[in-house]
Amino acid sequence: MEAYKRVTLARKKTRPTGQDFINNIFTDFIELHGDRCFGDDPAVITGIGYLLDMPVTIIAQERGKNTKSRIKRNFGSAHPEGYRKALRQMHLAEKFNRPIVCLIDTSGAFCGIGAEERGQGHAIAQNLMEMMSLKVPVISIIIGEGGSGGALALGVADEVWMLENAIYSVISPEGCASILWKDSSKTKEAANCLKLTAQDLLELEVIDKIISENHRDFKNVYRELKLNLYKRFRKSQILSPEILTQTRYNRFRKFGALDITK
Amino acid sequence: MISKGLFKKPKNELEDHHWVKRQSDPAIPSELCRSCPSCKQLSFTSDLDNNFHICPKCGYHFRINGRQRLNMIIDPGSFTEHHQNLISTNRLEFPGYEEKLEQATLFSHENEGVITGIGKIGGYDVALFVMEVTFMMGSMGQVVGEKITLLFEYATEHHLPVIGFTVSGGARMQEGMLALMQMAKTSGGVKRHSDAGLLYIALLTDPTTGGVTASFAMEADITLAEPEALIAFAGPRVIEQTIRQRLPKGFQRAEFLLEKGFVDGIVPRNIQKDALIRLLSLHSIPKGGDDHGSL
Numbered sequence: 001m002e003a004y005k006r007v008t009l010a011r012k013k014t015r016p017t018g019q020d021f022i023n024n025i026f027t028d029f030i031e032l033h034g035d036r037c038f039g040d041d042p043a044v045i046t047g048i049g050y051l052l053d054m055p056v057t058i059i060a061q062e063r064g065k066n067t068k069s070r071i072k073r074n075f076g077s078a079h080p081e082g083y084r085k086a087l088r089q090m091h092l093a094e095k096f097n098r099p100i101v102c103l104i105d106t107s108g109a110f111c112g113i114g115a116e117e118r119g120q121g122h123a124i125a126q127n128l129m130e131m132m133s134l135k136v137p138v139i140s141i142i143i144g145e146g147g148s149g150g151a152l153a154l155g156v157a158d159e160v161w162m163l164e165n166a167i168y169s170v171i172s173p174e175g176c177a178s179i180l181w182k183d184s185s186k187t188k189e190a191a192n193c194l195k196l197t198a199q200d201l202l203e204l205e206v207i208d209k210i211i212s213e214n215h216r217d218f219k220n221v222y223r224e225l226k227l228n229l230y231k232r233f234r235k236s237q238i239l240s241p242e243i244l245t246q247t248r249y250n251r252f253r254k255f256g257a258l259d260i261t262k
Numbered sequence: 263m264i265s266k267g268l269f270k271k272p273k274n275e276l277e278d279h280h281w282v283k284r285q286s287d288p289a290i291p292s293e294l295c296r297s298c299p300s301c302k303q304l305s306f307t308s309d310l311d312n313n314f315h316i317c318p319k320c321g322y323h324f325r326i327n328g329r330q331r332l333n334m335i336i337d338p339g340s341f342t343e344h345h346q347n348l349i350s351t352n353r354l355e356f357p358g359y360e361e362k363l364e365q366a367t368l369f370s371h372e373n374e375g376v377i378t379g380i381g382k383i384g385g386y387d388v389a390l391f392v393m394e395v396t397f398m399m400g401s402m403g404q405v406v407g408e409k410i411t412l413l414f415e416y417a418t419e420h421h422l423p424v425i426g427f428t429v430s431g432g433a434r435m436q437e438g439m440l441a442l443m444q445m446a447k448t449s450g451g452v453k454r455h456s457d458a459g460l461l462y463i464a465l466l467t468d469p470t471t472g473g474v475t476a477s478f479a480m481e482a483d484i485t486l487a488e489p490e491a492l493i494a495f496a497g498p499r500v501i502e503q504t505i506r507q508r509l510p511k512g513f514q515r516a517e518f519l520l521e522k523g524f525v526d527g528i529v530p531r532n533i534q535k536d537a538l539i540r541l542l543s544l545h546s547i548p549k550g551g552d553d554h555g556s557l
């Protein structure tokens with residue numbers, strides 16, 4: 001399937017959102033609000049719940065389901081307080097030794113006056129640094145759109161999984177086409193060049209697993225995620241924090257370029 | 263971004279030709295005089311050379327390249343460069359990327375967008391990185407990320423403080439997700455260096471944007487900025503297109519970040535070296551041997 005088709009599927013309005021994944025994978029979910037600094041960002045849902053019999057921390061980007069909720073959720077584009085809220089919950093997870101699940105679905109971190117004024121770059125940077133050394137297992141799953149730094153800010157994990165029709169990209173294909181070719185009609189070409197599909201990213205080892213979907217019915221997706229998450233966390237439970245963080249460091253350390261010398 | 267149709271203009275000056283032009287004028291060495299982009303006054307090039315490339319009339323900081331910056335900061339003869347031969351390849355086979363790299367090499371006389379190494383500042387041993395604005399706007403691909411991470415790893419192993427000068431258009435889109443991964447990788451390097459109790463001072467220069475702002479530029483123990491430097495996650499034009507209104511004057515400039523609490527101080531170029539020496543001293547960094555011209 002051509003890359004742009006995936007882009008369309010990943011952004012489809014009827015596609016299940018973060019809240020659907022929470023409702024269908026976890027039980028007894030309790031939402032916990034706020035970053036304790038500025039406010040509560042509705043573009044990110046955080047809380048705790050059970051994965052089968054295991055208490056876990058869940059952090060999900062939420063785009064909204066209808067016009068009203070999309071506006072409330074800022075279409076899934078978080079402000080700095082969304083990332084700070086997520087980080088606060090990650091630290092609590094670490095304190096109480098709970099695994100962390102991040103559900104990524106955003107076209108990008110929000111670009112606006114308030115976001116810049118309150119340090120969007122700083123908030124994302126702190127998450128990248130702190131996630132790298134979290135002493136509990138972390139799995140991130142791209143469920144829809146993984147838009148650049150705003151997605152990566154929840155994506156420094158032991159493993160990164162991706163739904164079959166999700167995308168994960170350094171820049172939107174539209175942005176890429178207009179910057180590189182000054183031509184927004186080349187969006188499809190840009191989507192191909194950026195290697196943003198799950199299959200491409202598995203080959204590049206940017207992700208570790210593809211979750212297959214049947215886009216009429218997500219029941220199988222939820223079931224597969226639930227089982228895989230549980231199995232993976234059970235496996236991590238026997239690892240020491242040192243091995244866990246070393247493995248996570250190595251996972252990102254490998255994206256290098258050392259074999260090419262002039 | 264809310265709507266997909268909002269990307270009409272460059273996201274973060276990455277490929278902005280207007281910018282390249284502005285940069286290339288002052289780079290002509292035979293030019294006797296240069297006009298200040300801020301106050302329009304003419305200055306003799308030789309006067310600017312002797313004044314840290316600061317306009318003597320209004321204090322505007324002309325953009326300079328990495329080697330010029332290095333020479334202003336490091337004790338003469340003390341710098342040993344690391345991994346200067348690392349060059350980028352076009353792993354994603356992105357159209358036109360090889361040509362871009364070739365042009366950037368010719369234009370910048372550098373192999374990539376960052377210079378890294380070790381040296382002395384006022385006699386203090388430091389690990390240093392200086393990003394190179396003339397190499398594809400200092401954008402971060404795998405080589406930039408690798409060199410910076412290697413530097414933090416080296417500094418951690420050898421108990422050295424890291425001093426970093428940032429200037430960047432953000433992640434390099436021609437390397438796709440492999441470029442984005444560098445944000446996580448460099449952050450890991452910074453985190454380990456920090457956990458080892460070592461000092462990292464970042465000096466943000468004009469412009470520092472995108473994926474570099476959202477990673478190692480904003481992860482220092484002490485964050486300094488050059489006067490009026492643009493420091494942003496999203497560039498001003500992207501924001502104007504997103505919110506459809508003009509931004510207030512001075513928005514995202516160093517002084518604005520100081521007011522909002524995101525930088526520790528603004529340090530003009532002519533006193534940067536002194537400021538760094540004082541900070542190194544206050545952190546009880548041991549002085550290295552005086553085998554190289556320390557002060």
Ligand SMILES: [Zn+2]
Pocket residue numbers: 298299300301302303317318319320321322
């Ligand atoms: Zn001037």
